[in-house]
Amino acid sequence: AQKITQTQPGMFVQEKEAVTLDCTYDTSDPSYGLFWYKQPSSGEMIFLIYQGSYDQQNATEGRYSLNFQKARKSANLVISASQLGDSAMYFCAISSAGNNRKLIWGLGTSLAVNP
Amino acid sequence: ETGVTQTPRHLVMGMTNKKSLKCEQHLGHNAMYWYKQSAKKPLELMFVYSLEERVENNSVPSRFSPECPNSSHLFLHLHTLQPEDSALYLCASSQVGSSGSTDTQYFGPGTRLTVL
Numbered sequence: 001a002q003k004i005t006q007t008q009p010g011m012f013v014q015e016k017e018a019v020t021l022d023c024t025y026d027t028s029d030p031s032y033g034l035f036w037y038k039q040p041s042s043g044e045m046i047f048l049i050y051q052g053s054y055d056q057q058n059a060t061e062g063r064y065s066l067n068f069q070k071a072r073k074s075a076n077l078v079i080s081a082s083q084l085g086d087s088a089m090y091f092c093a094i095s096s097a098g099n100n101r102k103l104i105w106g107l108g109t110s111l112a113v114n115p
Numbered sequence: 116e117t118g119v120t121q122t123p124r125h126l127v128m129g130m131t132n133k134k135s136l137k138c139e140q141h142l143g144h145n146a147m148y149w150y151k152q153s154a155k156k157p158l159e160l161m162f163v164y165s166l167e168e169r170v171e172n173n174s175v176p177s178r179f180s181p182e183c184p185n186s187s188h189l190f191l192h193l194h195t196l197q198p199e200d201s202a203l204y205l206c207a208s209s210q211v212g213s214s215g216s217t218d219t220q221y222f223g224p225g226t227r228l229t230v231l
Contacts, residue, residue, distance in 0.1 A: 004157075035219070043203055045158075045222035091158070101146060101211065101218060102171065105158040 002027045004092050004106035011111050013082045020067070021077040021109045023092035029053075032096050034075040035103065036066065039089040048090075051075055079111075087113045117141055119223035121206050127229045128196065136191040136226045138206030146211045147189040148220060149181060152203040164189060165211050196230045203227050 003026040013019035025034065036048040051059045051066045059066045067076040079086055089110050093103040119140045128134050140147060149161040163171035164183040178200075180192040189206055203225045209218035 037222075043205075043225040043227065045205060045207070045225075047219055047221060050219060093158075101148070101163050101165065101209070102160060103158075103220065107155070107157055 002029070002032075002094050002096060002104045004094055004104055006092055006106035006109050008109045009107075011109055013079075013086075013111065013113055015084060015113055015115050016081055018078060018080045019082055019111065021079070021090050021092075021111065023075045023077065023106060025073050025075060025092075025094050027073075027094060027096065029096040032094055034066070034068070035093045035095070036064070036075075036077045037091045037093065038086075039091060039108070041088070045091070049077070082113045084113050084115060087111060119206060119208055119221055121204075121223035121226050123226060124224065125227045125229075127231065128193070129231050130196060130198070132196075133192070133194040135193065136204055136206075136228075138189040138191075138223055140187055140189075140206075140208035140221075140223075142208055142210075142221060144208040144210045144221075145186050146209045146218065147183060147186070148207040148209075149189065149191050150205040150207065152205055152225070158205070162191075193228075196228075198230050201228055201230045 005024045032053045034051045038046045049061045049064045051068045058068050063080045065078045089108045091108045092106045095103050122137045146165040148163050151159045161175045162181040182190040205225045206223045207220040209220045
């Protein structure tokens with residue numbers, strides 16, 4: 001069975017600094033996808049970035065990058081130049097090629113950006 | 116309207132009431148999802164509709180009844196709910212691709228449900 005572990009319930013970062021949010025996963029599938037979503041207090045789950053298990057390069061989307069270490073089964077999210085609007089819950093999720101509509105989610109990390 | 120919309124945003128209901136949650140996606144996607152988000156628990160997938168056919172039903176109690184009349188609309192009909200059903204209900208949509216591809220799911224803002 002697939003599993004996502006986010007070990008940091010809460011994180012603080014100073015505005016304009018970089019922060020890394022941890023995500024480790026467990027899967028027996030050879031092909032899978034990893035997602036990061038942001039959930040502000042308004043409730044909407046916002047897609048940030050995706051990494052496929054066979055992608056050779058780490059995914060990047062603007063200020064977001066994914067530090068993908070396949071052998072360690074980790075997919076950490078790096079947010080550069082933090083902004084006050086980055087304060088939110090961040091969720092890591094994994095899907096399998098066998099059922100790419102079913103995402104398995106972590107419990108999330110709460111990020112607070114301090115001015 | 117753009118993206119995925121959900122109404123109502125907040126709902127308070129008694130255990131004997133019947134209510135419905137509505138979701139509409141404006142992204143041209145062909146799959147829609149209902150999720151339940153409770154405190155201290157991972158997001159739980161409830162139902163998946165792909166091409167208007169229910170393809171996933173994760174052991175959800177029968178007091179939750181989904182309906183997908185077309186690829187843009189999804190409903191969740193609620194009746195005789197329990198207080199433990201109080202949660203944030205999120206709707207999502209995606210474009211189901213070819214076998215082996217991964218679809219990115221796009222979410223609505225959710226309905227905050229409180230059952231008294």
